[in-house]
């Protein structure tokens with residue numbers, strides 16, 4: 001049996017992040033200022049982001065150096081292992097070779113600290129005292145609370161109400177790291193108060209929580225906003241995942257045939273797959289699959305157009321696949337995948353055919369998650385189970401066609417705080433929502449009229 005874990009030394013960690021923007025077949029459409037309809041300028045972002053992150057957001061440089069202070073902290077858990085899923089392969093009886101990049105080993109339990117640490121660093125360097133953010137299931141809020149603790153910054157988290165009530169442990173993680181969490185919609189912001197007036201029992205949504213966090217940051221001088229996905233600089237920071245994976249595959253003497261990641265805002269997928277785009281452009285035949293939930297099918301069913309990142313319409317307009325910024329996805333258990341839009345970079349990669357998008361139902365995902373847990377041991381996050389489902393489907397296809405492909409997926413996080421979702425799955429209470437045609441149609445009526 002060949003090695004199970006393929007490891008890198010700390011000295012082999014990537015020294016620079018990879019920026020895919022100059023390597024895409026089309027130029028990225030610029031974000032637009034919603035008031036003027038003109039391309040947004042750096043000044044449009046300065047109330048909410050530090051300058052260095054704005055520069056990264058707009059950069060066309062293919063490589064951006066990782067500051068030593070950031071690397072020093074990432075070393076607490078990085079480089080993360082690339083693992084050969086020998087036991088899953090055997091259980092499937094597939095001739096395929098399956099590997100997974102294990103991002104669940106970070107202190108917060110997912111890939112999110114990769115960008116949280118970088119964002120906290122640049123904010124600290126520019127004199128910011130407090131970061132404001134939103135969180136859905138609580139993964140991002142806990143990752144940012146961890147990062148701000150290490151840089152001695154304050155952290156305010158607007159947490160989608162339904163998760164705030166259902167996921168007390170994520171909230172306590174934030175508190176342990178010194179972050180302060182409020183149920184969103186909250187009475188702390190104008191946006192929040194307006195949502196509450198409209199519906200005092202609102203479950204909240206990521207879009208609403210973003211509106212609150214952006215407003216908080218924009219109205220306080222010493223505070224800035226931090227976003228856990230979607231934006232270019234977040235995709236950039238996450239490329240450390242794929243850069244490591246590329247080195248690890250080399251060490252194992254492998255070349256990836258299929259790369260798979262789940263997609264909410266797009267960051268773990270982008271970080272994992274984008275560093276292979278230069279190989280693909282050089283002619284290596286790599287299939288890249290972005291997996292999303294059927295109930296929130298942004299990439300497979302949404303139009304590619306300009307839309308807001310939040311519900312109120314405070315953010316610049318981004319050109320992306322979107323279901324409409326007022327779309328409220330059904331309450332599936334992969335909370336991190338319930339977002340109306342998707343990273344403009346991932347959207348463009350899909351639009352230009354570099355990346356294939358696929359939608360899956362939640363019950364088959366949990367089935368895959370349980371099979372993975374019972375063979376490889378790790379209990380995956382419901383989000384990550386989407387990638388596992390498709391990895392297993394691809395491996396079974398190899399079995400049918402008697403092909404020995406190299407399938408690599410990103411295990412974006414563990415599911416230790418999601419056991420209620422597993423409970424619902426075991427007791428057959430999970431619904432496989434059909435595509436919400438009417439709700440999407442309604443939300444698409446509210447797309448901004450530009451672009």
Ligand SMILES: *Cc1c(COP(=O)(O)O)cnc(C)c1O
Pocket residue numbers: 110111112139140228229230262263264265266267268269336337381383384412413414
């Ligand atoms: C947040 C999250 C996701 C989805 O976010 P992306 O930006 O699409 O990566 C996926 N998996 C886990 C474990 C998460 O916490």
